[in-house]
Amino acid sequence: MNIPPNNHTKEPRDGGSSSSNSNGINLAQRKIITDSKFQRVLHTPLMTEPPGALINQVGNKFYEAFQQKHGSYVDLPSAKISELMKSSSLDNAPTQSLLSVVNGILEESVERRNGEIPPRVACLLRKVVQEIERRISTQQEHLKTQNNLFKTREEKYKSRITVLEALASGTTEESKVSKVVLTSQIQQLKNENIIKEEKNAHDHSKPIEKIVKEEKKQNGSMQVENTKVEEKNTNDTIHAEKKKEEQNKKEIDKEVMRLIKEVEDKNTEKKELDKEVIRLIKEVKDKNVENKKIDKEVIRLTKEVEDINSEKKKIDKDVIRLTKEVEDKSMEISTLKQEVETMQKKYEVQCSKLEEKTKDAKGELNQKSQEYELLLEKLRDKVKESEAINEAKYQKWNMKHNLMQNAMNFQFNSIKQLKLSWETIKKDIMKEQMIYSEECNRLGVNLKPLVHASENYRTILAENRKLFNELQELKGNIRVYCRIRPFLPGQKEKQTIVERIGESDLVVANPSKQGKEALKTFKFNKIFGPSSTQVEVYNDIQAFIRSVLDGYNVCIFAYGQTGSGKTYTMSGPNGASNENLGVNYRALNDLFNISSSRQSSIVYEIGVQIIEIYNEQVRDLLSTDTSVKKYPFFSSYIWFIMCMGFLQLENIPHSHIPDASMHPVKSTNDVIKLMEIGLKNRAKGSTAMNERSSRSHSVVSIHVRGADKKTGSTLQGNLHLVDLEAQHINKSLSALGDFIFALAQKSAHIPYRNSKLTQILQTSLGGHAKTLMLVQINSDIKSYSESLSTLKFAERVSGVELGVARSTKEGRDVRELMEQVASLKDTISTKDEEIERLQLLKDLKNDNSEKLED
Numbered sequence: 001m002n003i004p005p006n007n008h009t010k011e012p013r014d015g016g017s018s019s020s021n022s023n024g025i026n027l028a029q030r031k032i033i034t035d036s037k038f039q040r041v042l043h044t045p046l047m048t049e050p051p052g053a054l055i056n057q058v059g060n061k062f063y064e065a066f067q068q069k070h071g072s073y074v075d076l077p078s079a080k081i082s083e084l085m086k087s088s089s090l091d092n093a094p095t096q097s098l099l100s101v102v103n104g105i106l107e108e109s110v111e112r113r114n115g116e117i118p119p120r121v122a123c124l125l126r127k128v129v130q131e132i133e134r135r136i137s138t139q140q141e142h143l144k145t146q147n148n149l150f151k152t153r154e155e156k157y158k159s160r161i162t163v164l165e166a167l168a169s170g171t172t173e174e175s176k177v178s179k180v181v182l183t184s185q186i187q188q189l190k191n192e193n194i195i196k197e198e199k200n201a202h203d204h205s206k207p208i209e210k211i212v213k214e215e216k217k218q219n220g221s222m223q224v225e226n227t228k229v230e231e232k233n234t235n236d237t238i239h240a241e242k243k244k245e246e247q248n249k250k251e252i253d254k255e256v257m258r259l260i261k262e263v264e265d266k267n268t269e270k271k272e273l274d275k276e277v278i279r280l281i282k283e284v285k286d287k288n289v290e291n292k293k294i295d296k297e298v299i300r301l302t303k304e305v306e307d308i309n310s311e312k313k314k315i316d317k318d319v320i321r322l323t324k325e326v327e328d329k330s331m332e333i334s335t336l337k338q339e340v341e342t343m344q345k346k347y348e349v350q351c352s353k354l355e356e357k358t359k360d361a362k363g364e365l366n367q368k369s370q371e372y373e374l375l376l377e378k379l380r381d382k383v384k385e386s387e388a389i390n391e392a393k394y395q396k397w398n399m400k401h402n403l404m405q406n407a408m409n410f411q412f413n414s415i416k417q418l419k420l421s422w423e424t425i426k427k428d429i430m431k432e433q434m435i436y437s438e439e440c441n442r443l444g445v446n447l448k449p450l451v452h453a454s455e456n457y458r459t460i461l462a463e464n465r466k467l468f469n470e471l472q473e474l475k476g477n478i479r480v481y482c483r484i485r486p487f488l489p490g491q492k493e494k495q496t497i498v499e500r501i502g503e504s505d506l507v508v509a510n511p512s513k514q515g516k517e518a519l520k521t522f523k524f525n526k527i528f529g530p531s532s533t534q535v536e537v538y539n540d541i542q543a544f545i546r547s548v549l550d551g552y553n554v555c556i557f558a559y560g561q562t563g564s565g566k567t568y569t570m571s572g573p574n575g576a577s578n579e580n581l582g583v584n585y586r587a588l589n590d591l592f593n594i595s596s597s598r599q600s601s602i603v604y605e606i607g608v609q610i611i612e613i614y615n616e617q618v619r620d621l622l623s624t625d626t627s628v629k630k631y632p633f634f635s636s637y638i639w640f641i642m643c644m645g646f647l648q649l650e651n652i653p654h655s656h657i658p659d660a661s662m663h664p665v666k667s668t669n670d671v672i673k674l675m676e677i678g679l680k681n682r683a684k685g686s687t688a689m690n691e692r693s694s695r696s697h698s699v700v701s702i703h704v705r706g707a708d709k710k711t712g713s714t715l716q717g718n719l720h721l722v723d724l725e726a727q728h729i730n731k732s733l734s735a736l737g738d739f740i741f742a743l744a745q746k747s748a749h750i751p752y753r754n755s756k757l758t759q760i761l762q763t764s765l766g767g768h769a770k771t772l773m774l775v776q777i778n779s780d781i782k783s784y785s786e787s788l789s790t791l792k793f794a795e796r797v798s799g800v801e802l803g804v805a806r807s808t809k810e811g812r813d814v815r816e817l818m819e820q821v822a823s824l825k826d827t828i829s830t831k832d833e834e835i836e837r838l839q840l841l842k843d844l845k846n847d848n849s850e851k852l853e854d
């Protein structure tokens, strides 16, 4: 009888270590096998895992590689990471190692929190997670297959148990037979089972599905076989029992007894088998529970993998976000660093400044506190002092009060004594008065010769003036000086027409002629060469100015072509220094100096007029009304009356009064200011200035009136400074020439009415008047013709001098005259000294007499 095995366990391939070739496999061994299988499922990365030794070897290596660097994946070199990321390395690594890598990296990233996971580590993480996913899915498949296998086995066990139960519940006889059959069948099954198990042990590499199929096949055939055997056995048993019942009932009974016993044994065995079935059922249940657990574990792992995936995605996102944030932050940090550096520097500078200030302030505070302390100390001392002084003063005042009291008493007594002494002094004064009047009488007698000397002074002064004017007349009342302008600095061609310059003669050469024919000599009273100075020129003019204060009329003409130096000689160059001052300024200075030196005896008043003559019309250059206007004679006349008071009307020829306003002046500056106004008005009033100035003449007239303080006699003198332009020989100029020439010829008719100029200057030309013509020439060869006409005009005027020369012909030798001039000069200087001495004496006497009168 083939009894199917009641316990058949198909062990999975497990390296042979857990295989069993007997029914005697115990529960502990089964458990160990099951556990080791389960563990292998959990911890082996792949279904096609390499042999255990190799796994351990590679896995350990991998594990070590990460364990060594655990907590510092970021620091792993990229070569190492790429080596680890190779599929062979990942395949061979145990799952535990992979999970530890994942955990490590995640922990590290969590720890860091700044998301600084370098891309290579992130890549490794991705790879490891993928590997884990792959493994889990493989394990899931594997578990599903196992689960199915267990279910099939369970079904098989269940059907066997049913068969066994059916057998167990048969008739006694049947039971006996069955027991025998069962026993044989069980034995057969056991044998088969042992064979199969042995076969299975050798067929380890067969796939599970195949094994399941084979098992199914075997089970199917076993069931059919069992049914057939059962039927056959039942028939055989009935025949044998019928024969045995017939042959030997007793033996049967014995045999039945024995069989009963055997059945009982079998029952007992069955019970054991039942127990084994129960145990197997329990084991199946356990397996189910275990499967459920595995299912749960699979679900959990799947969920975990999903979580890991979502976590990974999150991490990826975080990695990207954090990378961006890190970049932003690093930018921000660098900006902040720069700002912090700048702020730090500023802060340092401010700190240093504040420290310095604090130091200074502290120093100042200390100093001030010391000062205040000192001051406080001083104040205290002063308070003490003032208290002491007050005390002393109080005592002094008390003393003074007492003294005053005493003094009062004393003074009362003194007043009494004074009254007495006053009487005595009165008597003494009367005596002294007598003596003083006697002395005064004596002084009056002594003063007489001084008064006499003072009276002589006027006579001497008049004599002096007479002598001076005689000297002037000897020199000639009309004098012509010629001044040659030097070449100007920067002037290129310096060819001169002047051949020779003497004291009083000048030889000029005509550039268009040759030899003696070209030369022409001109004679004047004085020739000033190009190197002559302003002082030298004025020295020869000064005597004329002095004459003005003596009551003479003086007329100074500056005559010459444009640019020949008229302005230079008369006014000086622009911004002239004292050395370069012109005739005008020097003359005015002298006028005011001499008048102030004589102020003790003569009172002078000075007035100025400035006019322009153009086209026979007179224009007042000091009038606010610049239009050409003929001023009524009377206005000037009234001024004279008002200014002088003592003016004699008949002395003023009304036709010769210039038609212009008179301006009183007190100093040279007053005159200069008026001259400047006149110059401005001249420029203002002209439309075509160049054309006009070359045809007009300006006259500055300084009128001097003097009154002798003692005698009351008056004098008047005029100084006319005339700027004559020689470029155009106009009516005024030719009339002037005629006028001067007539004077020289001592003609009966002097043609002064021929022009405005001669009309105005009538009183200043001829008679007592003294005339000086300053002829200016430009010696440049280009100006030859103009210079020649100027010289010719001047020669004609200087012909007046011939009058003096003519008187020389009347019996006086020039040398004699010169000697006379020299002796007269000496006499004048002696007289001057005497006058000064007498003046001093007079002043002294006046002072004494004033004192006496007081």
Ligand SMILES: Nc1ncnc2c1ncn2[C@@H]1O[C@H](COP(=O)(O)OP(=O)(O)OP(=O)(O)O)[C@@H](O)[C@H]1O
Pocket: 484, 485, 486, 488, 530, 560, 561, 562, 563, 564, 565, 566, 567, 568, 569, 573, 776
């Ligand atoms: N003696 C001198 N020494 C140096 N420079 C001189 C002298 N005389 C005249 N000059 C110069 O020559 C130039 C002409 O002289 P200035 O202006 O006095 O001539 P002017 O006859 O007044 O001319 P105008 O009639 O056009 O006013 C000026 O630059 C002046 O400084």
